[in-house]
Amino acid sequence: MRRIDRTKRRILQQAVQENLATLRGSPPAGLARARSRWNGALLGASPLLVPGVLVIMALVWASTVGDSAAPPTGRLPGAPRQLRHASPEAVEQEREKPSRPPLQSLNVAPPDLRLPHPALLDPATLALGIRRVVLDPGHGGDDLGTTGPMGLVEKDLTLDIALRTAEILHAKGFEVLMTRDADTALPLNRRAQVANTLGGDVLVSIHVNWIPNRRARGVETYWLGPTDDPFIKELAAAENRSSGYSLADFRRLLEGIYADVRKDESRRLAEAVQAEMYKSLARINPTLQDRGVKTAPFLVLVATEMPAILAEVSCLSNDEEAGLLATGKYRRRIAEALAAGIVAYAQERAAGASLEGSS
Amino acid sequence: MSEKKNVIHVGIDLGTSRSAVSASNGQRHIIDSYVGWPVDMVARKILKRPVLVGREALDNRPMLDLHRPLERGLLKEGSEKDQEAVRQLLAHLLELAGVGESARGNAQVRAVVGVPAEALRVNKQQLRTAFSGLVDALLIVTEPFAVAYGIEALLHAMVIDIGAGTTDLCVMNGRYPTEDDQRTLLNAGDWVDEQLARLIAARYPEASISPYMVREWKERYSFVGEPHGSVVVSAPVKGKPTELDITDAIRAACEGLVPPIAETMLDLIARVEPEYQEKVRHNVVLAGGSSAIRGLDVALSALLQEVGGGVVRTVEDPMFAGADGGLAIAIDAPDGDWEKLVA
Numbered sequence: 001m002r003r004i005d006r007t008k009r010r011i012l013q014q015a016v017q018e019n020l021a022t023l024r025g026s027p028p029a030g031l032a033r034a035r036s037r038w039n040g041a042l043l044g045a046s047p048l049l050v051p052g053v054l055v056i057m058a059l060v061w062a063s064t065v066g067d068s069a070a071p072p073t074g075r076l077p078g079a080p081r082q083l084r085h086a087s088p089e090a091v092e093q094e095r096e097k098p099s100r101p102p103l104q105s106l107n108v109a110p111p112d113l114r115l116p117h118p119a120l121l122d123p124a125t126l127a128l129g130i131r132r133v134v135l136d137p138g139h140g141g142d143d144l145g146t147t148g149p150m151g152l153v154e155k156d157l158t159l160d161i162a163l164r165t166a167e168i169l170h171a172k173g174f175e176v177l178m179t180r181d182a183d184t185a186l187p188l189n190r191r192a193q194v195a196n197t198l199g200g201d202v203l204v205s206i207h208v209n210w211i212p213n214r215r216a217r218g219v220e221t222y223w224l225g226p227t228d229d230p231f232i233k234e235l236a237a238a239e240n241r242s243s244g245y246s247l248a249d250f251r252r253l254l255e256g257i258y259a260d261v262r263k264d265e266s267r268r269l270a271e272a273v274q275a276e277m278y279k280s281l282a283r284i285n286p287t288l289q290d291r292g293v294k295t296a297p298f299l300v301l302v303a304t305e306m307p308a309i310l311a312e313v314s315c316l317s318n319d320e321e322a323g324l325l326a327t328g329k330y331r332r333r334i335a336e337a338l339a340a341g342i343v344a345y346a347q348e349r350a351a352g353a354s355l356e357g358s359s
Numbered sequence: 360m361s362e363k364k365n366v367i368h369v370g371i372d373l374g375t376s377r378s379a380v381s382a383s384n385g386q387r388h389i390i391d392s393y394v395g396w397p398v399d400m401v402a403r404k405i406l407k408r409p410v411l412v413g414r415e416a417l418d419n420r421p422m423l424d425l426h427r428p429l430e431r432g433l434l435k436e437g438s439e440k441d442q443e444a445v446r447q448l449l450a451h452l453l454e455l456a457g458v459g460e461s462a463r464g465n466a467q468v469r470a471v472v473g474v475p476a477e478a479l480r481v482n483k484q485q486l487r488t489a490f491s492g493l494v495d496a497l498l499i500v501t502e503p504f505a506v507a508y509g510i511e512a513l514l515h516a517m518v519i520d521i522g523a524g525t526t527d528l529c530v531m532n533g534r535y536p537t538e539d540d541q542r543t544l545l546n547a548g549d550w551v552d553e554q555l556a557r558l559i560a561a562r563y564p565e566a567s568i569s570p571y572m573v574r575e576w577k578e579r580y581s582f583v584g585e586p587h588g589s590v591v592v593s594a595p596v597k598g599k600p601t602e603l604d605i606t607d608a609i610r611a612a613c614e615g616l617v618p619p620i621a622e623t624m625l626d627l628i629a630r631v632e633p634e635y636q637e638k639v640r641h642n643v644v645l646a647g648g649s650s651a652i653r654g655l656d657v658a659l660s661a662l663l664q665e666v667g668g669g670v671v672r673t674v675e676d677p678m679f680a681g682a683d684g685g686l687a688i689a690i691d692a693p694d695g696d697w698e699k700l701v702a
Contacts, residue, residue: 012692
């Protein structure tokens, strides 16, 4: 009798803990820490801290400009980069705080609330290793994404997989940041802005595919680049629909991006993630197709300033894959594969860095 | 001096087809999970109420904008009307249990609600939002776990909760079940209805049948194995009431449930530590509305014979097993924990 009582007590404690984790929004302690750091560093940055950050950022900016033939187009002369990276809300909140000196008093140009042009990546910074991963669960809020035959909704699946991936990466010592960690709408341009402001080393956008041929299934990973494939054009158009960018913005963003070193790094990251996804998922989904690494002009990839990829982790249009996606076990396997791909890329970068250091 | 709190505990099994509530004040109720609003002024005048819930909504469906706001045991996505319908459904259940806003006075209401085993975190957050303001504190658990707790099958047992939207399987190993211990199948009562409707339509293409008729026939006559006699129902064919023999159709539709449940049951048992597998095989419990399919426990027991033997039994009160289990959890959870689980 006492034994069952102890068992019950322990089980109830575990049930309560799980509920408290849901109440907090997400279980990984790392995420909570990361979020509070983000809030503290950006939204609540003290006037004393800001100039210090500006000095450091200005030094980084100067070295980048030194390596480049010309500053990136669209930059206001003299505007420090981190303010250009801040989200409009962050800037608005900063403005609304009366106790703080106006931004002008920091000898800073007024913040540009237009789209940030992604800055070119300094190849030298790549030797610093990959520590901070930004995960972007696709869709959210009113934007359901694709829906499956059994009532599964892409926005829920991507969030669930992203939270699981975050948990795994955090346990491996990465700092993990999320563009959203609840069922909230976030336009693509805001996702890119958030990722840039958070200063991620890489961005992984997580999506679930829908292919008109219902028998098709598999995984595929995209990095930024042009495409002639009509299916991919259609897919990119669908994913870019709620971007918040105008056609003119898009054209401007695309200019010069393809030549960036980020292109090569994104490709490597995409290859690492795709390889891990296929290897891991094919074990429990034997008819899975390796749909490969591809290029496409997804806006979330265009506007980010770090190596960035978009992973289509499954096909909701295929009944069997939809059935698998309905299970927590398969979603966990996807998360493990994504994390393994990111770790493999980070290790590759670290090995490259040590080689560069020893030469 | 602190005043002793007046607390009422409730267990709720929020089902796609039917929802049940058991409360510590002795109230127990079950309702159809339907909510309807009168479609126009005339309907409002006839029905004399702004919203109808449960069987009443179902019976008056021609005059209503009828919603079944749960899908696979979870809140439907996307429609504000469905979200409102869930709140109406919950409010109605709590009213029936005597703990609605008007009836509960200063009593504190602590609720435990069951969700499918593989509900996503975001689904649980949506459920919390739906309960906000209706109860004081809320604990969400998986449906099969609530059943297991209620019947004290917490160690070396398996619960198979067959509802309308999902079949949830859960092995109890003396701990709160993890993902590895649980599975959710979409082969459940609604799936049987779909198969039955398809089979009847194939045999009697001119018969007019509605999903409600199919559901009623299934609930009354469902079986697997040998029939006890012919199952004959009446439905209009070209407007004329006609007798239809649906014996084979109902058997085929119900027997379609057996392979996926058996396969998943055996898979979960195979993951239990070898020395305990036999104990689990002899302690498999069926619960949920669709567990009432006659012969299902016998068919699953027979399949267990092929792997060393076992016993599958149906709980005494399958419709209330989840709600009663939820109530038991609610009563046992310490005050300190409830204070953290504010709805």
